[in-house]
Amino acid sequence: MKRVFLFVLTNIAVMVVMSIVLSLLGVDRMLYARGLNLTSLMIFSLVVGFTGSIISLFMSKPMAKWSTGARVIEQPSNSTELWLVQTVHSLSTRAGIGMPEVAVFEGAPNAFATGASKNASLVAVSTGLLEGMTKEEVEAVLGHEVAHIANGDMVTMTLIQGVVNTFVIFLSRVVGYLVDQYVLKNEDDRPGMGFMLTSMFCQILFGIGASLIVAWFSRQREFRADAGAVQLLGRRQPMINALARLGGLEPGALPKSLAAAGISDSPGFMALFSTHPPIEQRIAALQQAA
Numbered sequence: 001m002k003r004v005f006l007f008v009l010t011n012i013a014v015m016v017v018m019s020i021v022l023s024l025l026g027v028d029r030m031l032y033a034r035g036l037n038l039t040s041l042m043i044f045s046l047v048v049g050f051t052g053s054i055i056s057l058f059m060s061k062p063m064a065k066w067s068t069g070a071r072v073i074e075q076p077s078n079s080t081e082l083w084l085v086q087t088v089h090s091l092s093t094r095a096g097i098g099m100p101e102v103a104v105f106e107g108a109p110n111a112f113a114t115g116a117s118k119n120a121s122l123v124a125v126s127t128g129l130l131e132g133m134t135k136e137e138v139e140a141v142l143g144h145e146v147a148h149i150a151n152g153d154m155v156t157m158t159l160i161q162g163v164v165n166t167f168v169i170f171l172s173r174v175v176g177y178l179v180d181q182y183v184l185k186n187e188d189d190r191p192g193m194g195f196m197l198t199s200m201f202c203q204i205l206f207g208i209g210a211s212l213i214v215a216w217f218s219r220q221r222e223f224r225a226d227a228g229a230v231q232l233l234g235r236r237q238p239m240i241n242a243l244a245r246l247g248g249l250e251p252g253a254l255p256k257s258l259a260a261a262g263i264s265d266s267p268g269f270m271a272l273f274s275t276h277p278p279i280e281q282r283i284a285a286l287q288q289a290a
Contacts, residue, residue: 036177041170049165057158060114061101061122068112070103070124080130084142088123091143094232095150097121109133109246113145114154121149133245140229140238147228153221160217164210172202211273218275223285236286243286247279 064070076082081104088102098119109129115121123145130138148154176191176199186192226243230236 036174038174041173042166045166045170045173048169049167050162052165053158053162056161057154058116060116060154061120064112064114064122064124065103068105068107068124070105070122072101072103072122083135084125084130087139087142088146091139091146091232092149095146095228097146097150100146100149104130111141111145113148115149116154118149118152123149133242136238137242137245140233140242143229143232144225144239144242147225147232148221151221151224151228153225156221157214157218161214164213168203168206168210172199172206175199175202215273215275219277222276223282226282226286227289230286230289236289240283240286243279243283247283 065072073081073085076085084104085102089099092099098121100113100115100121100123103122103124105124105126107126107128109126109132111123111125111129113121113123123142125138125141129141133141173195176195176197179198180186180192180195184192184194186194226239229239233239
């Protein structure tokens with residue numbers, strides 16, 4: 001959850017700042033002059049949209065370390081840290097990727113993986129995860145995170161975010177132009193206040209809609225990472241047990257109905273913004289896999 005949330009949050013911040021700066025520099029006025037130049041606007045949207053997501057990608061690892069207070073294990077200081085490093089090394093070798101940095105952070109059971117490439121990544125686990133799970137379950141969680149790296153999920157999310165950013169910027173300015181010209185009847189060659197305010201409002205509104213698309217893709221990547229962990233470990237039960245533990249369920253005493261009808265375990269419309277599927281659905285997917 002932290003991995004995707006930080007990426008999306010950083011991306012939105014970068015994109016908004018870039019849009020404001022470029023507007024102050026007069027780029028919007030150039031696009032607006034003598035009618036909206038759709039070709040130039042699309043190029044502008046591509047540059048701003050993908051620049052924001054790419055910057056977010058390269059900032060993902062330092063941002064994750066800073067926001068969680070994760071401490072990278074440079075030299076293992078105890079047997080647990082040694083085991084963590086050795087386990088991640090073994091899993092990454094099986095996955096065919098470079099050895100990630102391994103870190104520990106204080107907090108409730110959680111873990112994340114991030115980084116700009118498969119060979120420059122970070123895997124971090126919380127103290128709560130290490131204290132509340134068996135080694136077999138922790139290994140499954142590590143396998144899940146290594147699978148995220150091996151699958152190139154951060155790059156995939158960058159491309160998806162870049163595409164939706166492009167459409168958000170493009171459409172927000174088209175709507176702003178239409179409101180300024182045909183609703184507010186601005187006859188000036190320069191964009192009026194209606195264009196500025198409408199574009200900014202639409203960028204925020206469309207950005208919220210775009211986050212639904214990004215969240216949907218993120219949920220699909222979680223299923224794939226679960227399956228990747230099973231492949232790396234060679235058996236599914238450790239991953240099932242780890243998910244059950246994370247969901248507050250006792251391994252071996254799973255819910256009677258695992259095929260949850262909802263898109264998320266969170267109630268209401270906000271469930272659509274969840275970056276992770278319900279635990280029950282993830283367990284069901286592993287149990288049903290051949």
